[in-house]
Amino acid sequence: MTGNGLLRTDGLTCDFGGLRAVDSVSLSVERGAVHSLIGPNAAGKTTLFNLLSGEFPPTAGRVYFEGRDVTGLPSHRIPHLGIARCFQRNNLFPKLSVLENVWVARFSRSRPGPLGFLKRVADFGAIRDRAREIINDVGLEAKAGAPAETLSHGQQRALEVAIALAGEPAFLLLDEPTQGLAPEATERMTQLIQGLARRYTILLIEHKMHVVMSISDRISVMHFGRIIAEGQPDEIRRNADVQRAYLGVRR
């Protein structure tokens, strides 16, 4: 299976002892697209993300990014490929300020050279400015100096996305960015993602169907670890298998 997918997986599988959490997933995300991954709870979506972002290696299968085989790379190498991840549960640096959270993510991808470590954090004007830009983009300017742990849940979700953006990625893995958000905040986050869609390729896990349907170019449906359907939003809406898989799932 070829094609110019920016990110492509081939038979990706993940076993935990006797449990097959991800079952032979072959997925291709086109450059510039917003590709959504939906499915009932415990379908294996976050596990798939964990495989893609290097949290643990797959049991079988391969991952290709920009045509290169990146299967099994450890998680600290992934950002340097141009892939950034935002987590389902807030995964921040609690006692660091919002600015420091984003700064640290930005610095990792800049190339300061060994002499850079002799400078003060305060001396890196370019990084600080870029960090502030990103913080403004996600709407957290007022909280730039506040410790991440003091933020509300919605603000922390925004920070999650900001940290991912700070890595100047080409590809974003967004894991339920609207998780736990009230309708207003969900709307803001959706608009944010729509804005991001113009500049980044996005693989998005979401449960809120109206969000998924409105911004996705393509949707893959996972159930019991495997892809049971894939296509454009309208096709998926009409697909019988998908409806069956979702029976009993509200939202």
Add this chain to the structure above:
Amino acid sequence: MGRQRPLLRLAALIGATILLPILVRPVVAAEIWIFAVAAMALNLIFGYTGMLSFGQATFFGVAAYTAGLMMIHWKAGLLVCLLAGIVVGALTAAVIGYFCIQRLGIYFIMLTFCFNQMFFFVAYKWTSVTGGDDGLPGIPRPPLALGPLSIPLNTSLRYYVFVAVVFLVLFYAMKRIVESPLGLIFQSIRENPSRAAAVGYDVKRFKWIAFTIAGAFTGLAGVLYSMMFGIVPLEVISWVTSGDIVFMVLIGGIGHLYGPLIGAAAFKWLSEAVSVLWERWPLILGVALVLVVLFLRGGLVEALARLRLALARRRLAAGAGAESA
């Protein structure tokens, strides 16, 4: 935060180094700064990076013995010994750190402790080299050779000045490290190691770097100690000293730049004062540790902050009371 507070604190520190030998004997004062360096080093890996090492005495002792032997057998100069301390401390930490950092949390702590004991037993049994239980005696105090100038450091006060100057230089170095990107990276590792990796940092490598830097600082402190009394006692490499260093960081306040300095001063001064009165000084130490851990985990820095807050509140209430009267 304005530029004023940090400058004020720095000025206060320099003032403290000038005043200290007046408040306590120069020997005790020198010990305070020496252990402040070791405590700063532990603070870097514990307070900033989140790794509790219970074996810092390994580097303190190895460097002390090395310097002592260099001065006895090779008549090595002062600055050469200091350099040797840095190198030996860093190398030892690099090797031991490689083993210990493979494992997380409790494993790491236990491993640092066990390696400490390993080196302790070597020092204890290798009496031909280290003198074992009796220590390594006969260490001269070489003069400070700066080009054509040779300044003898034969009095306690002179040696104190030297130690204080070295301390201030090291403090500045530590300050720069902590304020550099490295400091923020270390903190991010402490706060959330998996996210630190997820944004692109090789966490193990950075932990190793922190550990090695701490080893270098601690080694230098060990060299300064070796020249204090003309003898390197076995205690320099014992786990008791490791525990003392942990104490100082905890009592002073973890993760604050000035915390370990306050802790070292408090610890050394107290131990001097109390051990004269009662041989069972470690009992008080143990009780203090238990109380701090249970009730005052932020150490003296937090205690001071709480005090300031309480005083501010009282002033506010008094002011409000006066207004409503």
Add this chain to the structure above:
Amino acid sequence: MNVALLAGAVLNGLVTGMIYALIGIGLSLILGLLNIPNFAHGVLYALGAYVLFSAAVGPVGFWGGLLLALVAVAALGGAIEYLAVRRLYRVHPDYILLLTFGLSLIMTEAIILVWGPVGITFQPPVLLAGGVDLGVTFYPKYRLAVMVVAAAVVLACWLFIEKTKYGAIIRAGIEDRDMVSVLGINVRRVFTVTFAAGAGLAGLGGAFMVPVRGLIPTMGIDILPFAFVVVVLGGLGSLPGAILGGLLVGVVQSLMTAIWAPGADFSVFALMALGLLARPQGLLGQR
């Protein structure tokens, strides 16, 4: 080196190995379940020894003293967990470690205050005095008895952990603490009991060793790093690992003492380092 010496060294190794296993089991349980390296574990071992000593020279006698050592140290362990350790679960585990370290200082000094700073030697009870001819060598009766009894206690612990329902709860708790509380089990009580049991085993080990090594206030501090090596070698949270690790450490230390005494203690740590390089999770550890 002659066979008798070698045989003696191996037997000594098995004796201390069994005691190390006893200490290691307790430490491993506390580590696995409560996630803390108990720096007070060595001192609990020492306290058991001193309690036996006081009991044996008093009206209680040696045999009663053994039981008293087990019970008293277990009670102390339970009290420590209930009054102090418990408050720190929500805080970082490093603080529990520091707490146990502080307690070890307090208790060591307390030992010196009560029993004096000088070492004490102690003869085995009359029933077990003297030696036994094993053919290859002559060996003290008492040490043989310790080996056998300690092995029996170790076996009993193993059976309890592996075969009983309460043991299963402990094992489950080591694997997944949150899960166990979700199942409606009183996790706090399990913690207290486990800490007490671990302490009691250490105290019993100390009591057993009194006629073998005598008593000295630093015996707790001295044995702690070896206890850590036992657990690290065997694998955290693994009971069979602690037993295997204990025997290994005991035999290696004893053999090295016979071959080249100055290197005996160092070789134990070298063994640990090698073991970690080869198998970071310990011999029988899973994580």
